[in-house]
Amino acid sequence: MTRGFAVAEYRARVRRAQTEMSRVELGALLLTTEPEIRYFTGFLTRFWESPSRPWFLILPASGDPVAVIPSIGAALMGTTWISDIRTWAAPDPDDDGVSLLADTLREIGGPVGVPDGPESHVRMPLGDFERVRHASGLDWRGDEGIVAALRAVKSEAEIAKIAQACAIAGRAFDRVPEIAAPGVPLSRVFRDFQRLLLEERADWVPYLAGGAGPDGYADVISPASDAPLAEGDVLMLDTGAVWDGYFCDYDRNFAIARSSPAQRDAQARLIEATLAGEEAARAGARACDLWQAMADIVGGGEGAGRLGHGLGMQLTEGLSLTAKDQTVLQPGMVITLEPGVNLAPNRIMVHEENIVITDAAPRRLSRFATPDLPVI
Amino acid sequence: MTRGFAVAEYRARVRRAQTEMSRVELGALLLTTEPEIRYFTGFLTRFWESPSRPWFLILPASGDPVAVIPSIGAALMGTTWISDIRTWAAPDPDDDGVSLLADTLREIGGPVGVPDGPESHVRMPLGDFERVRHASGLDWRGDEGIVAALRAVKSEAEIAKIAQACAIAGRAFDRVPEIAAPGVPLSRVFRDFQRLLLEERADWVPYLAGGAGPDGYADVISPASDAPLAEGDVLMLDTGAVWDGYFCDYDRNFAIARSSPAQRDAQARLIEATLAGEEAARAGARACDLWQAMADIVGGGEGAGRLGHGLGMQLTEGLSLTAKDQTVLQPGMVITLEPGVNLAPNRIMVHEENIVITDAAPRRLSRFATPDLPVI
Numbered sequence: 001m002t003r004g005f006a007v008a009e010y011r012a013r014v015r016r017a018q019t020e021m022s023r024v025e026l027g028a029l030l031l032t033t034e035p036e037i038r039y040f041t042g043f044l045t046r047f048w049e050s051p052s053r054p055w056f057l058i059l060p061a062s063g064d065p066v067a068v069i070p071s072i073g074a075a076l077m078g079t080t081w082i083s084d085i086r087t088w089a090a091p092d093p094d095d096d097g098v099s100l101l102a103d104t105l106r107e108i109g110g111p112v113g114v115p116d117g118p119e120s121h122v123r124m125p126l127g128d129f130e131r132v133r134h135a136s137g138l139d140w141r142g143d144e145g146i147v148a149a150l151r152a153v154k155s156e157a158e159i160a161k162i163a164q165a166c167a168i169a170g171r172a173f174d175r176v177p178e179i180a181a182p183g184v185p186l187s188r189v190f191r192d193f194q195r196l197l198l199e200e201r202a203d204w205v206p207y208l209a210g211g212a213g214p215d216g217y218a219d220v221i222s223p224a225s226d227a228p229l230a231e232g233d234v235l236m237l238d239t240g241a242v243w244d245g246y247f248c249d250y251d252r253n254f255a256i257a258r259s260s261p262a263q264r265d266a267q268a269r270l271i272e273a274t275l276a277g278e279e280a281a282r283a284g285a286r287a288c289d290l291w292q293a294m295a296d297i298v299g300g301g302e303g304a305g306r307l308g309h310g311l312g313m314q315l316t317e318g319l320s321l322t323a324k325d326q327t328v329l330q331p332g333m334v335i336t337l338e339p340g341v342n343l344a345p346n347r348i349m350v351h352e353e354n355i356v357i358t359d360a361a362p363r364r365l366s367r368f369a370t371p372d373l374p375v376i
Numbered sequence: 377m378t379r380g381f382a383v384a385e386y387r388a389r390v391r392r393a394q395t396e397m398s399r400v401e402l403g404a405l406l407l408t409t410e411p412e413i414r415y416f417t418g419f420l421t422r423f424w425e426s427p428s429r430p431w432f433l434i435l436p437a438s439g440d441p442v443a444v445i446p447s448i449g450a451a452l453m454g455t456t457w458i459s460d461i462r463t464w465a466a467p468d469p470d471d472d473g474v475s476l477l478a479d480t481l482r483e484i485g486g487p488v489g490v491p492d493g494p495e496s497h498v499r500m501p502l503g504d505f506e507r508v509r510h511a512s513g514l515d516w517r518g519d520e521g522i523v524a525a526l527r528a529v530k531s532e533a534e535i536a537k538i539a540q541a542c543a544i545a546g547r548a549f550d551r552v553p554e555i556a557a558p559g560v561p562l563s564r565v566f567r568d569f570q571r572l573l574l575e576e577r578a579d580w581v582p583y584l585a586g587g588a589g590p591d592g593y594a595d596v597i598s599p600a601s602d603a604p605l606a607e608g609d610v611l612m613l614d615t616g617a618v619w620d621g622y623f624c625d626y627d628r629n630f631a632i633a634r635s636s637p638a639q640r641d642a643q644a645r646l647i648e649a650t651l652a653g654e655e656a657a658r659a660g661a662r663a664c665d666l667w668q669a670m671a672d673i674v675g676g677g678e679g680a681g682r683l684g685h686g687l688g689m690q691l692t693e694g695l696s697l698t699a700k701d702q703t704v705l706q707p708g709m710v711i712t713l714e715p716g717v718n719l720a721p722n723r724i725m726v727h728e729e730n731i732v733i734t735d736a737a738p739r740r741l742s743r744f745a746t747p748d749l750p751v752i
Contacts, residue, residue, distance in 0.1 A: 003602075047597035049583040049616060050692040051495040052685065072681065075595040075722065089681065091494060091696050116502035118467060119427040126492035127518055142503055191574045194581075198567045198574075203599070205570075205580065207425040219451040221423035223579070226379075240425060305448065305465065309428065316426040320467050346451065 001164055003244045004042055005157055007081040013040055013150060017059055020146040026113040028105060029059040029143055032123040035313040036115065036147055040065055042080045044245050046204070047073070053090040054124040056101050060108045068101050098128050102135035110138030117145045119317060152310060152318040153332040159356050159365070161246035162312065162334055165202070166354055166365045169241050172196040173252045177376040182231045182257055186212055189235070190224040197241045207240030207249070207315050214260065215344040220251075231257035234349060234373070240315040249311045249336050250352040250366045255375045263349070266341050267373035270351035273297040273339035274368070277308065277321070281335070281355060281362040287325035294321070294339045308338040311354065333357045334365065377540055379620045380418055381533055383457040389416055389526060393435055396522040402489040404481060405435040405519055408499040411689040412491065412523055416441055418456045420621050422580070423449070429466040430500040432477050436484045444477050474504050478511035486514030493521045495693060528686060528694040529708040535732050535741070537622035538688065538710055541578070542730055542741045545617050548572040549628045553752040558607045558633055562588055565611070566600040573617045583616030583625070583691050590636065591720040596627075607633035610725060610749070616691040625687045625712050626728040626742045631751045639725070642717050643749035646727035649673040649715035650744070653684065653697070657711070657731060657738040663701035670697070670715045684714040687730065709733045710741065 017040070021029060031037050034048040037057045048055075056068040067082050070090035077085050088100050105112055114122060122129055133140050154162070172193065179192035194205045210224065211217025212235045220238060229235060238251035253270075255263055273294040280293035294307045310318025311334055319327040319335065329335075335357065340350040351369065355362040393416070397405060407413050410424040413433045424431075432444040443458050446466035453461050464476050481488055490498060498505055509516050530538070548569065555568035570581045586600065587593025588611040596614060605611060614627035629646075631639055649670040656669035670683045686694025687710055695703035695711065705711075711733065716726040727745065731738040 044599055045597045046583050046585060046599065049690075051497075051690055052692045052696065072595065072597060076598050079598075091682065091698065091701075093494065093696075093700050093702075096494065114502060118469065118472065118501060120501045121427075121497060121499050122502050123497050125494060125496045126490060126498050187579075191577065191579070195571045195574045198571045201567065203563075203567070204584070206582075207422050208580070209422060219448065221421045221448060222452050222455075223420055223422065306467065314425075314427055316428045320428065320469075322467065324469050325467075326469075 001160065009155060009157060010040060010042060010081055014059060014065060016150055017146060018062060021059070021061055021113065024144050024146070026111055026143070027061050027109040028112045029146070030105070030112050030114050031057045031059070031147065033121065035151070038245060038313060039151055041067065041077070041082050043077055045076055054097055054128070056097065058104060058108055066104060066108065068097060068104050096128060098131045098135065102132050105132070105136045105138060110136070110140070112136065112138050112140045113143035113146070114140065115147050116142035117148060119148065148318065151312065153330055154312055154334050154356070155332070158246065158312060159332070159334060161244050162248060162354070163365045165241055165243040165246055165248035166250070168197060168200045168202045168243060169239050169248045169250065170367050171200040173237070176237065176252070176254055180229060180235055180254060180256065180376055183228045185226045185228050186210070187224040187226045189229065193237055193239070197239060201243070202241040203243055205239065205241050208237070210235070210237040212236070213347060215262070215347040216266070216349040218346055220350055229256050232260065234259070234263045236350065238352065245313060247311050247313070247315050248354055248366065249315050250354050251350065252369060253349060253351065253373060255373050257375070259373050259375050262343055264373050266343055266349045267351070268371040269297060269341055270339050270349060271369060271371040274337045274351055274353055277337035277339065278355060278362055281329065281337070281357060283329055283331050283357055283359060285329050287319040287321050287327045287329070288323055290337070291321040291323055291325070294337065298339045298341045306338070307340070308336045310335050329357045331358050377536065385531060385533060386416060386418060386457055390435060390441060392526055393522060394438060397435070397437055397489065400520050400522070402487055402519070403437050403485040404488045405522070406481070406488050406490050407433040407435070407523065409497065411527070414621060414689060415527055417443065417453070417458050419453055421452055430473055430504070432473065434480060434484055442480060442484065444473060444480050472504060474507045474511065478508050481508070481512045481514060486512070486516070488512065488514050488516045489519035489522070490516065491523050492518035493524060495524065524694065527688065529706050530688055530710050530732070531708070534622065534688060535708070535710060537620050538624060538730070539741045541617055541619040541622055541624035542626070544573060544576045544578045544619060545615050545624045545626065546743050547576040549613070552613065552628070552630055556605060556611055556630060556632065556752055559604045561602045561604050562586070563600040563602045565605065569613055569615070573615060577619070578617040579619055581615065581617050584613070586611065586613040588612070589723060591638070591723040592642070592725040594722055596726055605632050608636065610635070610639045612726065614728065621689060623687050623689070623691050624730055624742065625691050626730050627726060628745060629725060629727065629749060631749050633751070635749050635751050638719055640749050642719055642725045643727070644747040645673060645717055646715050646725060647745060647747040650713045650727055650729055653713035653715065654731060654738055657705065657733060659705050659707050659733055659735060661705050663695040663697050663703045663705070664699055666713070667697040667699055667701070670713065674715045674717045682714070683716070684712045686711050705733045707734050
C-alpha cells in the first residue's frame with residue numbers, strides 16, 4: 001500500500017477549509033498541533049515527542065499554506081507539497097519564532113482563527129501566544145470547529161490506512177496465545193504484544209492498555225503491573241497501533257486457561273451491544289442514538305460513559321458515543337463501538353470494534369469478534 | 377528495580393513548589409499536561425494519547441494537590457498518593473470540567489499561576505481556558521518557570537530510572553547487527569529495532585528516528601523510508617525508549633559492510649566533541665559553555681544548532697546546548713551531548729550520549745561509544 005497522499009488530496013483539504021473560512025470571514029487559520037499540521041501538509045515525524053520547539057502552519061484565505069517552523073524541520077517539510085517554508089533557529093530564548101510568526105500573519109492578514117473547541121489545544125507557550133497575538137495587530141478568534149469538522153470525514157485513502165492498521169492489529173491479536181499464559185506477568189504480555197504488532201508491520205505502537213482479573217479489570221487506562229496472569233483471569237488488550245500516521249483502536253478479551261459463566265455472559269452481551277451499535281450506525285443517525293442502542297443492552301447508567309468515538313490521525317478524535325453528543329453521522333466517519341459491562345463492583349469488561357459510516361450499512365474495518373470468549 | 381516513587385518524594389516536590397509559589401505570591405498552580413501532572417502525583421498512563429479529555433491538577437499554596445479529572449481516571453488516580461480527587465463525566469459537550477475546575481480554584485484561591493514559558497503549553501481547549509479564567513474571578517499569571525526549574529534537577533530515584541532506560545537501549549544497540557544488513561529496508565530496521573528495545577525490557581518506545589546514506593543523512597527527524605540499506609551506508613538509530621515513565625535519548629552510528637575515511641573521520645570528531653562536552657559539563661558552567669566546547673571541534677556555524685539538551689520525563693526538556701542558552705548547570709541535571717558534523721551539503725552525522733551533572737565530573741548514563749565506527 002502506498003504511503004502518503006496525492007498532492008490533489010491536500011489541495012482539496014485546503015480548498016474545503018478555505019470555503020469554510022470564507023463563510024465565517026477568517027483571513028487566516030493558525031495551526032499548532034501535530035495532526036492539524038499533518039492533515040494539510042503530510043508532515044509526518046515522531047519528533048513531536050520533543051516539546052522544545054513550536055511548529056506553525058498558516059492557511060490563508062486563498063492560496064497555499066505557509067509553514068513557519070524550526071530550521072531542524074526544513075528538510076523534511078521540503079519533501080512535502082508545501083513550498084512557502086519560513087524557518088528560525090529554534091529554540092531561541094530571546095524570540096522563539098514569535099516575530100517571524102507575527103510578521104507572517106500580518107502579511108497574510110486576519111482575522112486569525114485558532115482551533116479552540118473540544119479536543120483542541122494551542123501547542124505553544126501561553127506567554128508567546130499572547131505576544132504573537134499582540135504583535136500581529138490582528139483580530140483573533142476561534143475557528144468555529146472548521147478543522148475538526150473537516151478531519152471527521154475521512155477520504156477513501158485515509159480509510160485505507162486505518163483499515164491497514166486494523167489488519168495489523170488483527171494479525172497480532174491472533175497471535176496472543178503465543179505470549180499469554182498462566183504465570184506470565186502482565187507487563188511482559190504488554191511488551192510482547194507490542195513486539196507482535198511491530199512484527200505484523202505496525203510502524204509504531206503509541207497506545208496499549210489492558211488489564212486482567214477473574215472478574216474483569218478496574219479500568220482501561222492503567223499501565224501493566226508485574227502481577228502474573230492466573231488461570232480463570234480474563235485478559236484484555238486494547239491497542240492504538242499506527243500505520244503511516246493512522247490509528248486503529250480496538251481490543252480483544254481472552255480467558256486464561258478457562259472461562260467463567262459470568263465472563264462468557266459478559267462477552268456475549270458486549271458483542272450483542274456492538275452489533276446493536278453497528279445496526280444503528282447509519283448516516284443521519286446521531287452519536288447519542290448509537291449510544292442508546294448499546295446502552296439498552298449493557299445498561300445505560302452512569303457507568304456506561306462513552307461507548308465509542310471517532311478515530312483517525314489520533315487514537316480518539318471527533319464525536320463521542322455518549323448520551324449528550326448530538327453529532328450527526330456522515331459517510332466517511334470512522335468510529336469505534338466500545339460497550340462495557342460490570343462484572344463486579346469496580347470490575348468491568350469492555351469490547352471495541354472499528355467501522356466506517358457509509359451511505360448504507362457501515363463497513364467493518366476490524367474483523368469483528370464472536371460471542372464466544374476465546375480461551376487460551 | 378522498583379517502579380514509582382516513595383510518597384515522601386512527591387511530598388518534597390510539592391513542598392519545593394510551594395516554597396517558590398510563596399516567593400512569587402501565587403495562591404494556586406494549575407497544571408494541565410502529562411509530565412507536569414505526573415511529576416507531582418505519579419499518575420502514569422498512556423491514555424494521554426487520547427486528546428478527548430482535559431486533566432487538571434491544582435497545587436494550593438499549602439496542603440496537598442487537588443486532582444480535577446475525568447471520571448475514567450478516578451480508579452488510577454486513586455492508586456496514587458492524591459486523596460482529593462474530583463471528577464466529572466467527560467467528555468461533556470455542555471460543560472467539560474469548566475465549572476468544576478472554576479469552583480475548585482475559587483475554593484483554593486488565587487492568584488492562579490499557569491506554566492507559560494519555553495516548552496510549556498496549556499492542554500485544554502482555548503475556549504474553555506478562557507471560560508475558566510472568567511468564571512474563577514481570580515487573577516491569572518504565568519508560573520515564572522517554577523515547575524520547569526523543579527523538574528530540571530532530578531532526584532537519585534529519577535536518575536536511576538533514566539539509567540535503566542539507557543541500559544535497555546545499550547543492550548538493543550549491541551544487537552543491531554542482528555537486524556541491519558545490505559538490502560534490508562530502513563523501515564524494517566526501524567520496526568525491528570523497536571522490537572529489540574521491547575525484548576530488552578523497555579516499557580514502550582515513544583521515539584525512534586534515524587537515517588542512512590553513504591555521506592550520512594539529511595536530518596534526524598524523518599520517518600524511515602522503504603529504501604534498502606546499501607554497502608557503504610552509515611546507519612544512525614536514535615531512540616527515546618521509556619522505562620517507568622523516564623526516557624533515554626541517545627543514538628549510534630554503524631557502517632554497513634564497510635566504512636569510508638570520511639565516515640571514520642566524522643565518527644572520531646563526533647566522539648572528540650562529545651568528550652569535550654563531557655569535560656565542560658561541570659556544575660556552575662552554562663549551557664552555552666558546553667555548546668562552545670563542542671562547537672570548537674565540530675564547527676560553530678549556523679548548522680551547529682542545538683548540540684544537546686535536558687531529558688527526563690520527556691525526550692527533551694529543560695536547557696538547550698546552544699550559543700544563546702545561559703542556563704547554569706546544577707548537580708542532578710540530566711543532559712544529552714549531541715554534536716553533529718557535515719559530510720556533504722545537507723548530509724550530516726550526529727552522535728549522542730547521556731550524562732548527569734554532579735558535584736565533580738559528570739556521571740555517564742549511556743555507555744559511551746568509541747571513536748571507531750563499528751562496521752556490520
